[in-house]
Amino acid sequence: MxxxxxxxxxxxxxxxxxxxxxxxxxxxxxxxxxxxxxxxxxxxxxxxxxxxxxxxxxxxxxxxxxxxxxxxxxxxxxxxxxxxxxEKTPVTGHNWRIPVIYGGEGGPDLAEVASLVGLTESQVIESHSSAELTVLCLGFSPGLAYLAELPETFAIPRRNAYTARPVPAGSILIANQQTVLPATPIQTGWWRIGMTPVMTFRPERAKPFLFSPSDRVRFQPITESEANDSWLDTLWEALDHGRA
Amino acid sequence: MVGLEILALAPGATIQDVGRLGYRRYGVTKGGAMDPYGLREGQVLLGNPAHSAALEMAFQGGQFRSIGNNIVACTGAEMSLRVNDHSVGWRQVISLNDGDQLSIGACLEGCYGYLHLLGGIDAPLVLGSRSAHVQADLGWKPNPCESLRPLARGPASFGEGQKKIGYCLTRPSYFDDRVVRILEGPQTHLFAKRDVASLEKAEWQITNVRNRMGARLKSSSGALKAEWGATMASDAIVMGDIQVAADGIPAVLLADCQPIGGYPKIATVISADIHKLAQIPVDMLFKMKMVRRSTAIKEWESLISQMNQLSDQRERAVRNPKDMRDLLKYSLIDGVISGEE
Structure with a gap:
């Protein structure tokens, strides 16, 4: 072809x-x-x-x-x-820094992923959060973003089975050198290594989706106590004013 | 306050308008009424705007009680329809007095019927549309004990609505059509020639595995097989695509389909026939016919023009006087109905 x-x-x-x-x-x-x-x-x-x-x-x-x-x-x-x-992807999209709580309740697969790729948990976090990712497209469910490209370390297949229960919106999922960030609860076979407190789909807003194709995203590790609301509004205001 | 209190409602009922455009790149497909022609019938009868919403009922209707005086119409697939103890016509503007009970029963043909209120049904606008989207989990799926309310309307518009009582439309012929036209698509070549040919040769049925997202099909010729197997890179889906899952069972993707999917598509139903297919009842036999793309485009233009001309076809119902229990509601005597706002 x-x-x-x-x-x-x-x-x-x-x-x-x-x-x-x-x-x-x-x-x-x-x-x-x-x-x-x-x-x-x-x-x-x-x-x-x-x-x-x-x-x-x-x-x-x-x-x-x-x-x-x-x-x-x-x-x-x-x-x-x-x-x-x-073509190099034109750099005219927004640049986002998205806070992520790695591991813990919202990232139950972090340890398993670390052993799968032969790194420590903190090396996985370091590597995942230092990659500059591009929003390739959104689909499958409303606002679900496909982000690439992670270092080759993360060229791991998906899990064998889907999760029994849907994972929450904001889950940070990885496989195949990509990250998927769902904006609504979904069932998934991807590895769940963290969680962002940012809701990337807010239907009540004039611009309801935070991400658009070709936006750039970098994740920033935060602790649970840092996950307060002020992050979220700053990001959404940036979208409204084109400042991201 | 006016409107209809929902006493009972069959599952699968949703609020629908023409759907939402512009959000596919964010993961939300257009959605909207499964039968846009049926939706338009009611808008034309009541003089509602083209973006107004109605209650879409799947296979079965429900029971409603009129709160105040209402002007309503039922369109799309005909279901048995009564006001209190009297049969009333489908595709006809009817008036309801406070406390009148509207009973909508099972489909007499087709699958999707629409209940309209004068002015359109009030429902939250989500991403610019009032349509409930099953796959994306957006919008309003009403339940018993809730009420359908018309969008705010003044006495003047209610007066205009009264003039329309008795207006009706004739039944469209697509309910009798047993041929669904299809086109080849980007992955048709992945299937054996025999399988592609069987699309036209076989007699098809829609199974009861169907909803607003899609409908599984069956035929006498058995399962289909993509030579490429079931795994290909995910790609865009359009409404009407006939995808073939790993088990070889084809399914037509409909209004609330996902924006992308990984199964190969053997063919695509032409845009002008998607509403017709959506209305085909379970187990009714139909044929598929491969057409040229230029034909499909002409048929789409013809469907749009038919929908645009519906208002010219609106006529006053010729009513049998013995059915005219609501004789006094006609403006023989002015002021019998007071504008209630």
Missing amino acids: QYPRICEAGDQALLIEFGETYSREVSCAVMAFDRELNHSQPPLEGIVETAPTLRSVLVQFDSTKGDPQHIENWCRAALEGKNWYS
Whole structure:
């Protein structure tokens, strides 16, 4: 299969695939293309919304509001216009420092992960919190963020089984050199090493999701006593004022 | 205060409008009414705005008591409908007096019916929509003992609503259609030619494993098999996608589907037929037909234009005088109904 390729996803969407699976290059191309599409001047008529995934960009349109052929032509020309795989992800997203309580009740798998990767618990915390991560995409559940890329140490598979009970929103989950941060309770097979007190989905707010694709995230270890509300509001106010 | 007190309600009832756009990139799909045509019927009958919300009822309705005077309409899949002891017409504007009991029974055809109040049902706006989203756990799923309230309305709009009493719409023909049109998709090539061909050859049924997220299908031709196996990298899902899980059982993904998924998709139901498919009752046989994308796009445009023209088709019900127990409610004598606000 040749990539990138334009696929038809039903009659009201195109799927622009940049690779068969996730890789750093594929994901950078995805984010760059999604950005270009949303910033095209004049805006492309008929596009309803676009959404990046780990390996593709979904372009949803309404054919009663814009010509699908025109949208497809635009995408084809854009794809041929440059080598998307040489794109470095543009640094125009927000930069977040997210406080995390590692281990304890909210991170019951920390010890197991440490022994799996051959580090001490504090080395795992040090390594995880010093990585600068990118929000690759959100999906699976509302506001659930896929973050990459962790050091190769964390190239560990998921657990064999799903958790019996849903893990809470704010859980810091790792596997496959990625971190997943769910914004609602989910059942998961990922390793749970910590918990952030930040709610990343607040439906009552004008901008209800803290993260957007291509935001940068760094985690900051905190103690339980430091997990007070002042963190949360500062972050959300930063989102409202574009200061993050 | 006016509205309908819920005395009983079948499971699966949710508040729905046209859904929410713009949040897929944050993990929330559009959602909205399973049958947008059925939703639009009620909006047109009552003169409600296109973003107004209604109660979507799945397979069964419920029992409601009118608090004050109300003007309502039921649309979508027809269910048995009574006001107190009298049968009333589906797709028709009806008035309820204080204490009147509205009984909505089982579906007579289709699966999803809509109960509308004049002005639309009041429900919290979440991410710009009043739709309950089952997968994302957003919005309002009403329960007995709660009440459906109309959005604030003035006496003038109630007066306008009174003029609409008796308006009705004819039954749309998609309830008789037994052919669901499909398109090939990005992963169709992962399936054996025989399996792709069986989509059109076999007779299909929707199983009772179905909800707002999707519906499992069955056919006489047995399980399907993706040559690639069941694990591929997660990718975007669109409404209407027919995904095939590891067990080879296909499922159509509907309004509240997840934004991404890891099962290969053998085909996609065309946008103009998704509401039709959603209304197909369990065990009714139907066929699938592969069409060209240009056809699918034309059909979508035609559906939108039919929905936009619904108001021209609205007509005054020709009513049998013996059914007119509510004769006095017609404006033969002005002022019988007082505007209650």
